[in-house]
Amino acid sequence: MIRSVPRRWLVLDIVGSVFGFLVTAPLAFIMGAGSLSAWLTPDWLAIAVSVVVSAALWGAAAISRLTPAIALAISWGACLLQMLTGLPPMASNVAVFVVLFATAAWGSRRLLWTGGASAVAGGVVAGLYIGVQQFGMTGSLLSEGVRVLLVAALMGSVAGLSLALSWGAGLLWRQVVRGREIRDAQLRAEATAAEEAERVRIARDMHDVVAHSLAVVIAQADGARYAAASDPKVAQEALGTIAQTARGALSDVRMLLTQLRHRQGDGPQPTLADLETLFAQVRRAGVEPRVTVDPTPPGEPPAAIQLAVYRILQEALTNALRHGTGGVDVRLSWWADAVDVTVSNAVSGDDRPSIGGHGVIGMRERAQLVGGTLQAGRDGDQFTVSARLPVGPSSSSGTGLSS
Incomplete structure (x- = not known):
């Protein structure tokens, strides 16, 4: 009334x-x-x-x-x-x-x-x-x-x-x-959705950077602790790897915080050229990645695809460091219209990555952002991450990977 x-x-x-x-x-x-x-x-x-x-x-x-x-x-x-x-x-x-x-x-x-x-x-x-x-x-x-x-x-x-x-x-x-x-x-709904998407993106990037870096640091620290008594040189190398990895993670976190505070555009993002550095970090942590690239990229893949491939491999290798035993198999197959990414490693007992954890969710979101799909699960004593990402028209310049 x-x-x-x-x-x-x-x-x-x-x-x-x-x-x-x-x-x-x-x-x-x-x-x-x-x-x-x-x-x-x-x-x-x-x-x-x-x-x-x-x-x-x-x-x-x-x-x-x-x-x-x-x-x-x-x-x-x-x-x-x-x-x-x-x-x-x-x-x-x-x-x-x-x-x-x-x-x-x-x-x-x-x-x-x-x-x-x-x-x-x-x-x-x-x-x-x-x-x-x-x-x-x-x-x-x-x-x-x-x-x-x-x-x-x-x-x-x-x-x-x-x-x-x-x-x-x-x-x-x-x-x-x-x-x-x-x-x-x-x-208001669009603004809320945009803010939620931004929070998800920041959480995903933070997880990709911090989780991988901490996994490498923990593996190196464990190795240095056991090797300190018998081989001080190995311990010294491990400490150097820890310092290098921590500096890199700190730099990435600072860049993300700067983007969040000042609403700047995206900074430099990892590309396929950075995969060798990623594999080297995993090797120094004590896990040998067996990488196969067949066929190789016919040209320069789009930047979004390169970033998605890098982040998926980064998280999959982080899971291998935390839960796996022995080496890890990595396969990249660059077709004319898509790229297949497969990471497989052995796991023991009930130790396995959580299918609903932040890492697997982040990898799946990475794939969906570029229109692809991703499956992750355990088959026997193997845990496999498999993704298929569509690739648009590529440029004439070629980029190859080998390991």
């Missing part, structure tokens, strides 16, 4: 209604110079009633934005009082247009159609009232009745059309506001 309205709009409605009352109410006094109402005597009583009706109508207009239902009820009551006392149409009746606009613009769905019905009914009643008031029922009942009906039809059409236009304007405003709300909600 009562809406929440900003104070400035409520003050504006009240000030506007007071101004409308002060402009239209004195017209009743001017009209009172003659006979204001044939049904009320003396004239001062008719003038007093007209002032009350005007005040009620403009009061309804003042609260129409705050409570359209009550405003519509007050307007009907004021208009019925006006007709029951025989008062002619007054300038204050324009306040009804404001109320009808409010019912369509800010009322509930039921009030919306109640306002529309009021516009139609008001036009019919106003036409009949004006016809009867102007001509009365004197003389021949048949002739006067026909004249009343004709005038009622004409005036009712004019009044009904005017009321319907004000109601329709409110309905149009209602649609404009709803469209704006829908557009704002869509923009």
Whole structure:
């Protein structure tokens, strides 16, 4: 029944209604110079009633934005009082247009159609009232009745059309506001989706960088601890690998944080040329990657495909370091329209990468981002990651890999 309205709009409605009352109410006094109402005597009583009706109508207009239902009820009551006392149409009746606009613009769905019905009914009643008031029922009942009906039809059409236009304007405003709300909600949803996608991307990149680097550091640290007593030189080399890997990871993390803080574009991303460095890190961690590239890339693959291949191999090799036993088999097959990536390593007992873990989820997302697919699972004592990534048209420059 009562809406929440900003104070400035409520003050504006009240000030506007007071101004409308002060402009239209004195017209009743001017009209009172003659006979204001044939049904009320003396004239001062008719003038007093007209002032009350005007005040009620403009009061309804003042609260129409705050409570359209009550405003519509007050307007009907004021208009019925006006007709029951025989008062002619007054300038204050324009306040009804404001109320009808409010019912369509800010009322509930039921009030919306109640306002529309009021516009139609008001036009019919106003036409009949004006016809009867102007001509009365004197003389021949048949002739006067026909004249009343004709005038009622004409005036009712004019009044009904005017009321319907004000109601329709409110309905149009209602649609404009709803469209704006829908557009704002869509923009908020798109912004939320973009933020979520950005969080997922950052989480995926952080996992790829940190998880792989920590796996290499842990493997090197374990090796250095066992080798320290028997072969200090091996321990020294392991410590050097740990320092190098940690510096590289720190550099990558700083780049990601810079992108997050300053919303910069993507920095340099790994390519196929960086795979040899990745394989070397795995070798230094104590796992020998057996790499096969057949067939080789016919040209320069798209940068997105190179990044996806690198990140998938990085995570798959990280899983091999953490859960595998012995070496790991890596196969890249560069076809004309796709590249197949397969990483397989032996696992012992129940030690296996989690199919629903962040690593496998990240690899699958990497593949999906470029339109590919990825499967990961255990078959006997082997854990295999297999991905197929579509490759678009390549350039003429060739890039080969060997190990």
